[in-house]
Amino acid sequence: MLSFLTSSLAMLANLVVIAQPDIPVMGVTAQPDQLWRFQVYVDDKPVGVHEYRLKQQGEQQLLSSAADFEYKLMFVTLYNYQHRNQEVWQDGCLSRIDSSTDANGKDYALTGEKSSDGFRLTGKQGSSVLPGCVMSFAYWDPQFLQASQLLNSQNGEYLEVVVSEPATDSLRVQGQEIVARRYQLTAKKLELELWYSEQGAWLGLESNYDNGRTLRYELLSTPTTLQRGTAGL
Numbered sequence: 001m002l003s004f005l006t007s008s009l010a011m012l013a014n015l016v017v018i019a020q021p022d023i024p025v026m027g028v029t030a031q032p033d034q035l036w037r038f039q040v041y042v043d044d045k046p047v048g049v050h051e052y053r054l055k056q057q058g059e060q061q062l063l064s065s066a067a068d069f070e071y072k073l074m075f076v077t078l079y080n081y082q083h084r085n086q087e088v089w090q091d092g093c094l095s096r097i098d099s100s101t102d103a104n105g106k107d108y109a110l111t112g113e114k115s116s117d118g119f120r121l122t123g124k125q126g127s128s129v130l131p132g133c134v135m136s137f138a139y140w141d142p143q144f145l146q147a148s149q150l151l152n153s154q155n156g157e158y159l160e161v162v163v164s165e166p167a168t169d170s171l172r173v174q175g176q177e178i179v180a181r182r183y184q185l186t187a188k189k190l191e192l193e194l195w196y197s198e199q200g201a202w203l204g205l206e207s208n209y210d211n212g213r214t215l216r217y218e219l220l221s222t223p224t225t226l227q228r229g230t231a232g233l
Contacts, residue, residue, distance in 0.1 A: 093133035
């Protein structure tokens with residue numbers, strides 16, 4: 001159980017959450033002080049909330065993320081997870097990242113900044129320079145689905161990803177069936193299903209594991225806001 005939670009929650013700590021009215025997409029002018037929130041489940045058991053705030057500052061988007069998870073069994077806490085992340089985005093690329101994580105007592109810290117020779121990262125594994133336009137797992141921006149590599153905001157690993165073509169689907173969100181596009185994303189052992197509205201707004205995520213358990217992010221928002229995405233694929 002602990003190994004499942006460690007691998008799944010740690011890899012997904014950079015998830016963002018969904019929105020109050022007006023759903024912003026990277027590269028599109030966003031309203032200041034936007035708030036997203038997901039309820040996080042392991043199977044049907046709630047384990048915490050991931051909250052995310054966005055501010056527009058000139059041509060940049062300032063993103064602040066906070067995730068707090070706790071898994072209990074028979075009133076005994078088996079796993080605690082806290083993740084804090086701040087990112088600066090411009091023109092659909094990361095300009096800066098600063099994150100700190102406590103994964104059940106194991107600490108991580110990551111900093112990175114765009115420079116003249118690439119995107120410079122410093123973390124527990126040392127320093128590295130990534131070339132070109134670097135993106136994290138930016139689920140709020142459907143354009144991230146076109147990337148071939150994505151940055152894990154916890155440990156700095158730069159992962160090769162494969163994304164399927166979209167399939168027409170639907171997703172129940174707060175009692176309402178939403179017409180959706182479903183994608184499958186694979187990165188190493190991580191396999192995700194992602195749902196977006198027809199307008200490009202992120203609706204949900206699931207990841208199934210060999211032990212039969214499911215990690216799920218459930219959207220917390222009024223259904224009327226889901227029809228107001230600003231971009232499609």
